[in-house]
Amino acid sequence: MKIPETYHSEKERLANLHSYSILDTLPEEDFDAITTLAAQICGTSISLISLIDDKRQWFKSRVGLDVNETPRELAFCTHAIRTPEIPLVIPDARLDDRFENNPLVTGEPKVIFYAGIPLNTAEGFPLGTLCVIDHEPQELSEQQMQALQALSCQVVKLLELRKNKKQLETVNRELEQKNYDLQQFVRVAAHDLKAPLNNIEMITNLLKEVTEVANDEEGNKLVNMIGSASENLRTLVDGLLTYYQSDSIAKNIAIQINLTELVQSLKQLLSWDDSVQVQLQSSLRFVELNEVLIQQILLNLLTNAFKYNDKDIAKIDVSVELRSDNFYRFCVKDNGPGIMPNFQEKIFELFTIATNFDRFGNKGNGLGLATVQKLVNTSGGQIWVASKVGEGATFTFTLPRVSLN
Incomplete structure (x- = not known):
């Protein structure tokens, strides 16, 4: 051998x-x-x-x-x-x-x-x-x-x-751990930021009531700037929390939702006057979906369609259909200024802003559409936008119908 x-x-x-x-x-x-x-x-x-x-x-x-x-x-x-x-x-x-x-x-x-x-x-x-x-x-x-x-x-x-x-x-486990760590960090950071924010807003409101400041144009302007900055920071913190909580939102249990009541309740959150008109177009009376999920998605889309609309009256059409593959197809169409072609892919990216200021003079934070896309994708759907400058935009997304059984 x-x-x-x-x-x-x-x-x-x-x-x-x-x-x-x-x-x-x-x-x-x-x-x-x-x-x-x-x-x-x-x-x-x-x-x-x-x-x-x-x-x-x-x-x-x-x-x-x-x-x-x-x-x-x-x-x-x-x-x-x-x-x-x-x-x-x-x-x-x-x-x-x-x-x-x-x-x-x-x-x-x-x-x-x-x-x-x-x-x-x-x-x-x-x-x-x-x-x-x-x-x-x-x-x-x-x-x-x-x-x-x-x-x-x-x-x-x-x-x-x-x-x-x-x-x-191995990579998935590492990514899941990093994502979990990031979510924990955001929650802790947001919680720690909210306490001093509350103090700043409270002090700002007190300063406005002080006679010397209220009668001083320059001082009043500075106080208002502090208040505006505080509000922007609060919006950013709340947006980050929503974005990183989207995975848990998508796991909520589905129920039967009345479409008319859903759209009407969201319209009331946008404005109490006639500066916005929201029309529902659907042969469906009910949808079977995660209620928190669809509320969050539609509220973000409707809010953007209203806030970034350049018309005196913002007109928004919401259409819903159930496709043969058992997916719901939602369309949110507005009469706003439209979106530049080079921004139509980027707007779903985190912190991407297509318009500097909304109709109220506030600057966006680039979290809303990123959150919407994450919610839709996590639920097994897709989202896209079609738009021509000057002719408004139509956001279309799909979500799988969830059996109530």
Whole structure:
């Protein structure tokens, strides 16, 4: 028996092997299906997916063999990985001086015939082999060898898919943790900011009542600037809270919602006078949705359609339909100034502002549409905008109908 020489780039090969996190894992049906098929095609009693580490060959999948590993120095596959471009075929191991005294030949499992196809990764390293073994001398036909080669390629693809899946799971876990940490930070920061904001607003209101300040035009102007800045900061804090709470909002339970009552209640939140007109156009009387979700989405869209409207009377049309794929399709159309083409993709990005000031002279914070998109996407829907400058804008979004059962 001859112990094979170590692979020429063994350190790198082992690092590549360990990057797959495959050693000592539980059996998997996809790998077992390949070894079963290999044994049937080649007519052998044993088929293995063998991986070679620094001390052993370990079997990710095995047919016809009870043990799950053997010492590396005894492994036929250790010889096979030394020539990764060429299959290793041993018709009768008893007649080959590399294996004639090998305990795996003279004893159990009595390896007489062996054919192994190296499992070569994209980096060019042989991790092990897909091999078939029998207790009697044998030869494989050209078709059998081609089939074995094809199956070995499938093993490598499975290893790559498994590796990519593990990497994605790791990245997702890290992103989820970062997102959770960010949400916690925003909540704490918002809470800590609100207390001093309340104090600033209270002091500002008190200053307005002080005679000296009230009669001083310059002083009154400064106090109003402080109040305006405080209000803007409060709006920003509240917007950030809403944005980062959108995931939990989307998980609320669905109910049957009266569309007319919903739109009317939202219209009243916008204005008590006739400066805004909201019309509902739908053959549906009810929708089955998460109430908090749809209120938040429509309130943001209606508020934008009103605040950034340049007409004396803001006209907003809301249409709703239920599509054949069981998704609701909402359209919110306004008669405002429209949106420049170069902003129509960007407006859903966090902190992006298309218009500097609204009809009341207040500056936006770029959170509303980002929140809307996050709410829609988290719920499995989509949102987009169509607009021509001077002809208003139409925001369309879809949401899946939620069974009340």
